Amino acid sequence: MQQYKEIKHLANAIYGDVVLCKDNKSGHLVVIKRAIIEHCKAHKPVAQQYRHVIVSEDIYVERKLLRELSQGRGHPHVLRLVADFDTKEAHHFVVEYCSKGDLFDVLYKAPGCRFDLTQAQTYFRQIVSAVAFLHAKGYAHRDLSFENVLVNDKNECKLMDFGLAVDLYTPQTAEVGKPYYMPPEVASRCSSSPPYDPAKVDVWALGIMLFIMLTGNQLFDKAVDRYANFQIFKSSGLRGLVASNKRWAATMPTHVLDLLDKMIRMNPAERMTIDQVASHAFVNLSATTPIDRTKKGDANPMKWLEMRFPRLSFTAK
Structure with a gap:
């Protein structure tokens, strides 16, 4: 030292x-x-x-x-x-050193605890670029969240905290991450649950982050059946859930809803890949590195702001 x-x-x-x-x-x-x-x-x-x-x-x-x-x-x-x-x-x-702290802090200080479309697009593009880079290296993050993105004095996002990262191509079984960002296949795991694709976990979490950036609301406390919003989502998809909330429906741009609908899908196989997210018109990252998916070797409004997650993802002993 x-x-x-x-x-x-x-x-x-x-x-x-x-x-x-x-x-x-x-x-x-x-x-x-x-x-x-x-x-x-x-x-x-x-x-x-x-x-x-x-x-x-x-x-x-x-x-x-x-x-x-x-x-x-x-x-x-x-x-x-x-x-x-x-x-x-x-x-x-x-x-x-990132002087503005994490993206949670930046969002909390924004008017209405949400970003305008231009700011959300800027931050989201940067985060997608980082995740695409990570996936291209052969890793999935599994803990994407506002708390794990720092912002420097140039307003540049920096992805961090890789302690839960795993091989991109190896199916996983552990329930890890933060509840608001967990997809259903992670949030509702039991002993008989099949392994999940960690790459698609990252895509879901990115979709949740974009939704919160634009609305100031979480979709559900956790993607499990006990929450009414999740039940609507299961039966009607993201478009149906957005349509059920007048403010969301009135303020969500069509092209953004198109992207979110393809990222936040119940069936992981139907979700976009990170390359597809990067190529969507809202993101449009021309320099995104293509990812070979062949296996290596063998080939309630504002409630989410009331509680800041401990930076822990744990299993009870």
Whole structure:
């Protein structure tokens, strides 16, 4: 830590904390995420109230991806790893500083807790670009949310927190992520549930994020049958759910509804791929890298703003 001067504590993290520092060599502000090795290996949070749970986040997966995604020029909308090092007690990740905090904070401060169409489009394009880059590298994020996107002083989004990332082509079984963003195949899992496609989990979560950006509302607390909105969605699809709410129906542009309808589908096989999202007229990312889907080897309004999710995705011990 001799190269860095600690300025202030920014946030608690699952396995440690996050601090703002000054790089004594370059003079630049950076952020250092410290993760206590003992807790990382045991998958146990440092926060006393969560000591009874085993968390799913894997700090070693996160380190691997941060290193890989930051190679060369990295990606303009993926948080860049500046350096990483270990002490006897902790792993340290030095990353770029994003002065505006996470996208949740930015959205909360926006008029009506929502973005106008132009701002939503700008942020969404950037996030889709980052996820397309991640998928092209062969990984799915599985925890896309406003809390996992930072914003710098240039209003650029930076995707972060890769501790739940998995191989894009390997079906998954774990119920992980944050409830508002979980698709049905993750939110309502039981012992007999078939494995799910993690790539399509990311597409659903992106759709939920875009919907919230534009409306200031969540679609459902969780994509399970006990919520009335989800029952409407199951029977009538997203278009039917939007039509059931006069304000949503009056303010949702047709081309955006077309995109959301193709992202937020009950059947994962019917959802768009990330490349299809990137190619949609609303997003129109001309530089999106095509993804080979051949398996490697063998080939209630504003309620969501009342509670900020703990940055935990856990399984009870």
